[in-house]
Each structure stands twice: as C-alpha cells, then as structure tokens.
Amino acid sequence: MLKVESVSKLFNPGTVDEKIALMNAELHLKKGDFVTVIGSNGAGKSTLMNLISGVMKPDAGNISIDGNNVTLVPEHKRSQWIGRVFQDPMAGTAPRMTIEENMAIAYKRGLARGFSLGVTGKTRKIFREELHRLGIGLENRMGAKVGLLSGGERQALSLLMATFTRPQILLLDEHTAALDPARAELVTTLTEAIVRELNLTTLMVTHNMEQAIRLGNRLIMMDKGRIILQVDEDRKKDLTVERLLGEFEQISGKKMADDRVVLG
Amino acid sequence: MLVSLTGALESGLLYALMALGVFITFRILDFPDLTVDGSFTTGGAIAAVMTISGVSPWIALLCAFLGGALAGLCTGLLHTKGKINGLLSGIIMMIALYSINLRILGKPNVSLRNADNIFNGIDPIIAGLLFAIIIKVGLDWFFKTDLGMSLRGTGDNNRMIRSFGANTDRTIIIGVSLSNALVAGSGALIAFSSNAANATMGVGIIVAGLASVIIGEAIFGAKTIFRATMAIVLGAIIYRLIYAIALRVGWLDASDMKLITSIIIIGALIIPTARKAMKSKAVAKRRTEEVMNSIHGINGGDR
Numbered sequence: 001m002l003k004v005e006s007v008s009k010l011f012n013p014g015t016v017d018e019k020i021a022l023m024n025a026e027l028h029l030k031k032g033d034f035v036t037v038i039g040s041n042g043a044g045k046s047t048l049m050n051l052i053s054g055v056m057k058p059d060a061g062n063i064s065i066d067g068n069n070v071t072l073v074p075e076h077k078r079s080q081w082i083g084r085v086f087q088d089p090m091a092g093t094a095p096r097m098t099i100e101e102n103m104a105i106a107y108k109r110g111l112a113r114g115f116s117l118g119v120t121g122k123t124r125k126i127f128r129e130e131l132h133r134l135g136i137g138l139e140n141r142m143g144a145k146v147g148l149l150s151g152g153e154r155q156a157l158s159l160l161m162a163t164f165t166r167p168q169i170l171l172l173d174e175h176t177a178a179l180d181p182a183r184a185e186l187v188t189t190l191t192e193a194i195v196r197e198l199n200l201t202t203l204m205v206t207h208n209m210e211q212a213i214r215l216g217n218r219l220i221m222m223d224k225g226r227i228i229l230q231v232d233e234d235r236k237k238d239l240t241v242e243r244l245l246g247e248f249e250q251i252s253g254k255k256m257a258d259d260r261v262v263l264g
Numbered sequence: 265m266l267v268s269l270t271g272a273l274e275s276g277l278l279y280a281l282m283a284l285g286v287f288i289t290f291r292i293l294d295f296p297d298l299t300v301d302g303s304f305t306t307g308g309a310i311a312a313v314m315t316i317s318g319v320s321p322w323i324a325l326l327c328a329f330l331g332g333a334l335a336g337l338c339t340g341l342l343h344t345k346g347k348i349n350g351l352l353s354g355i356i357m358m359i360a361l362y363s364i365n366l367r368i369l370g371k372p373n374v375s376l377r378n379a380d381n382i383f384n385g386i387d388p389i390i391a392g393l394l395f396a397i398i399i400k401v402g403l404d405w406f407f408k409t410d411l412g413m414s415l416r417g418t419g420d421n422n423r424m425i426r427s428f429g430a431n432t433d434r435t436i437i438i439g440v441s442l443s444n445a446l447v448a449g450s451g452a453l454i455a456f457s458s459n460a461a462n463a464t465m466g467v468g469i470i471v472a473g474l475a476s477v478i479i480g481e482a483i484f485g486a487k488t489i490f491r492a493t494m495a496i497v498l499g500a501i502i503y504r505l506i507y508a509i510a511l512r513v514g515w516l517d518a519s520d521m522k523l524i525t526s527i528i529i530i531g532a533l534i535i536p537t538a539r540k541a542m543k544s545k546a547v548a549k550r551r552t553e554e555v556m557n558s559i560h561g562i563n564g565g566d567r
Contacts, residue, residue: 080429083427094421095420097420105425105428106428110429115411118409
C-alpha cells in the first residue's frame with residue numbers, strides 16, 4: 001500500500017546548520033497495517049510524515065502509494081489518498097466555519113470542488129450519522145462554529161474528518177500529545193475503533209511507549225534520521241516497555257533521551 | 265442636506281460592490297490585497313472609454329468586471345506562483361495599473377456627459393440597490409458551495425484545507441480575481457453615476473473599502489456570511505453618510521476625508537481589541553476570586 005524506498009532528506013543543505021533529517025529510510029506498509037512510530041527528539045518522525053504527505057519533497061529516494069509513484073506529486077493532489085491528523089488540535093479544522101461546513105470540506109477530499117452546495121439535506125444526514133459515531137454529541141451542534149469546541153472535541157472531529165472518506169493511508173502525528181489525559185484517552189479509543197472498523201493503513205507517531213506497544217500490529221523506532229528498529233507482527237505481541245528501551249540502548253548505544261516521552 | 269443624503273445613499277450602494285470585494289480578500293481569504301486602488305480605476309476607465317466609443321454601456325460594464333478580474337488574476341499569480349509577498353504583489357499591480365489605466369483612458373480625464381449611460385431612464389438608487397442585492401445574494405450562495413467553502417477554508421486554515429486536497433494557490437487566485445472584478449465593477453458604476461472617469465478616481469479606495477467593512481461589521485456583526493455581506497453593504501452606505509456629513513463641516517475640505525477615514529479605521533481597529541483585553545482581564549479577576557473563595561470555603565468547612 002505504502003512504499004518508502006531509500007528516502008533521504010537534508011535540512012539546510014550546504015550551510016553550517018546542515019542536518020540529516022532522514023537517511024535512507026525504508027518502510028513498506030501492507031494494506032491494513034497499523035504501524036506505531038517512536039523515537040527521541042529530532043529522530044525524523046515528523047519528517048517522515050511530512051515526506052509521505054508531500055509537505056516536503058525528498059532529496060533522494062521514492063515514495064509510492066498503492067503502486068503510484070507520488071514522490072513529486074504536490075501535497076494537495078496527494079491528499080486524495082492520505083488522511084492526516086496533526087498534533088495541534090487547532091490545525092485540523094477551520095475555526096470560523098461550522099461543524100457541518102468542516103465536514104463538507106472533508107467530504108470532498110480529492111474530488112473537484114464546484115458550484116454545488118456543500119451542505120444539503122442529503123449530506124447533512126451523512127454528517128450527522130458520522131458525527132454520532134464519535135459519541136460526544138457533536139451531531140447536535142452541527143451549526144456551531146468549530147472555534148467554540150474544546151481541544152479534545154476538535155481533535156475528535158479532526159480524526160473523523162481525516163477518516164470518514166476512507167483514505168488509503170492515515171497519518172497521525174502525535175495527535176493526542178496536546179490533550180489532557182482524559183481527552184487523550186478518548187481520542188486514542190476513537191482512533192483504535194475507527195482504524196479497526198475501516199481497516200485503514202495507518203502510521204502513528206507517539207511519545208507514549210505504552211500506547212505504541214498497545215496499539216497497532218507493527219512498531220518502528222527511529223533515531224537521528226534513521227529507522228533503527230522494525231518490530232513485526234509476531235514479535236510485537238510480547239513486547240514490553242523495558243525490552244523496547246533495552247533494544248534502543250543496544251542499537252544506539254545511549255539511553256532514550258526525550259523530555260516528553262511517556263513510559264506508560 | 266437632503267440632496268447630499270440621497271447622494272450618499274446612491275454612492276454608498278454603488279461603492280458597496282467595492283466594499284464586498286475588499287471583504288473577500290481581507291476577511292475571507294485573509295489576503296491584504298492593495299490591487300483595488302488600481303483596479304477600481306481600471307473598471308471606470310474601461311466602462312467610460314468603451315461607452316464613448318459607442319459600445320452598449322451594459323457590455324462596457326461587463327468588460328469592466330472582466331478587466332478587474334484580469335488585474336486580480338495577475339496579483340494572485342504574482343503571489344502564489346511568483347512567491348512574492350501578498351502586500352507587495354498588490355502594490356506592484358497597483359502601480360502597474362496606474363500606467364495601464366492612463367493607456368486605457370488616453371488622457372487623465374474622460375467625460376461621459378454626451379455618451380449613453382446605464383442610469384438613463386432608471387433611478388441610480390434603485391439600480392444601485394438591485395446591484396448590491398444581486399451581488400450580496402450571489403456571494404452568500406457562492407460561499408456555501410464547495411468551491412466557495414474551499415476559499416473560506418483557505419483564509420481560515422490553509423494547512424487543513426490542503427490536507428483535504430484543495431489547491432490553495434488556485435483558491436487564492438480565484439478569490440483575488442473575484443474581489444477585483446467586483447471592485448472594477450464598482451468603479452464602472454461610479455464612472456456612470458458621476459459621468460466621468462479619471463486616472464486618480466481609485467486613489468485611497470482601499471481605505472474606504474476597509475472602513476466600510478469595519479464599520480459594517482462593528483455595527484451589524486458578522487457571525488454568518490449572510491450577516492457579514494449585509495453588514496458590509498450597510499457599512500458602505502454609512503461610510504458615505506459620514507463622508508457627506510463631514511463635507512458639510514465648514515472647516516473640513518474634501519481632501520481631508522482620507523485623513524478622517526484613516527482615523528475612523530484606526531479607532532475601529534483599536535477600540536474592539538482594547539475592549540476585549542479589558543473584558544478578559546475582568547473575567548480573569550472575577551474567576552480567580554471565585555476559585556479562591558471556593559478553596560477557602562472548603563478549607564473553612566474542614567476547620
């Protein structure tokens with residue numbers, strides 16, 4: 001489904017600030033794979049996400065989705081295959097537009113946007129049913145501006161908007177990191193349910209080790225722009241936080257350094 | 265007095281199209297477009313010159329809209345494809361249009377006195393009202409379509425709308441073109457109603473447009489697109505009323521009006537921000553006291 005082949009990216013090439021953001025990354029996702037991504041600060045996790053989604057273009061290597069080489073396809077065209085939820089709850093929704101208008105924008109993912117009305121009786125019914133599945137009452141507030149919602153509600157809405165049109169790939173970039181524990185738990189539960197129900201091919205960056213182990217069928221660990229460990233389905237079943245940290249020290253020769261990491 | 269008030273109503277309605285254009289760039293797209301100072305004149309010039317040469321004034325008006333759209337297209341391309349800062353793109357086009365407008369006019373001032381006019385046989389106030397309502401309703405509808413919503417999303421959160429597959433370069437170009445089409449149309453209507461077009465008729469028009477937007481939103485609110493477009497039409501009329509009244513003050517010249525407009529805008533921008541800051545400070549103080557009291561209350565109960 002998703003193929004990342006020897007992809008590299010340098011930041012500030014040719015200057016004193018040159019930094020290896022990603023080096024020779026190799027990653028293959030089968031349909032329905034749910035891969036969690038962990039790693040220390042500056043490991044290249046977000047760069048990997050940005051390269052897959054097309055926000056950045058790789059300096060070398062190829063990316064293909066469902067057999068299509070998308071390495072040079074611009075972000076807005078690639079969006080037809082990729083749903084994304086950002087870390088910042090403000091980033092995934094338009095605050096001055098209503099819930100149903102935000103849903104209408106998401107509903108048209110990858111389709112031509114013309115002169116037909118975005119919110120009609122028919123689409124409103126679809127949006128209400130979808131919102132109802134979140135179980136937080138947003139279906140009763142469809143005319144409310146999204147800017148009035150709490151961070152947790154906005155992130156739940158972002159998640160729904162990113163997934164309900166069933167994109168080929170779902171990218172989650174620490175999408176629960178900015179929420180308080182109770183709301184983070186809610187969004188995590190919703191993520192799990194939605195990914196399982198729609199069988200979405202998912203890549204999720206997280207700082208929560210316990211979450212990284214509990215969720216998904218595969219796990220990758222990154223450090224200094226490299227993917228240093230890939231844990232496949234069989235081995236992931238009996239992975240623990242201690243063993244994961246041990247593996248990290250063994251491979252990288254240092255302790256996991258991340259001020260935000262949550263061991264769970 | 266009555267004559268100047270009906271005059272203000274008439275020009276307010278004709279300028280309303282321009283204010284709606286400014287609303288599209290400044291409010292919907294969050295793109296501070298200064299092309300309007302040039303494109304307003306472009307509209308007036310195209311309409312005047314075509315009408316004088318014998319073309320139907322209605323076709324001339326249509327061409328004025330198209331000419332404005334073309335100017336907006338250039339600004340949009342400079343900003344999105346040329347990666348030039350938005351403000352600068354507008355300023356560059358505004359300056360370029362000054363020369364272009366003189367080319368279109370052929371001389372600094374063109375009179376429409378002996379030419380056909382769209383306001384022949386129709387009261388300009390009624391015609392202006394019709395134009396304003398048609399454009400207002402049209403925009404209300406447009407901003408509810410998929411394309412219109414992608415324009416709103418571009419101004420509101422462009423990162424988000426790209427992640428859903430909208431091409432924000434395209435939405436910006438469409439929005440700026442539409443905005444300048446309305447501005448140029450407004451310039452054409454003003455040329456018809458004043459029976460003249462000249463090379464400087466657009467100077468400072470951006471400030472008048474902004475003032476109309478800000479006054480309208482401050483008085484009538486802008487919670488929904490429907491409310492906002494109505495507020496801006498009314499804001500344009502109120503602005504022209506203020507203008508008419510200020511002109512009747514003995515010691516003020518017509519040339520002082522740009523200064524007065526700037527002062528109105530400064531006031532309208534500063535007062536709401538200051539009021540908001542004061543209000544949130546008051547709320548914070550009250551809530552802190554309430555929280556403190558509730559904690560003391562619990563402690564008191566324990567003792």
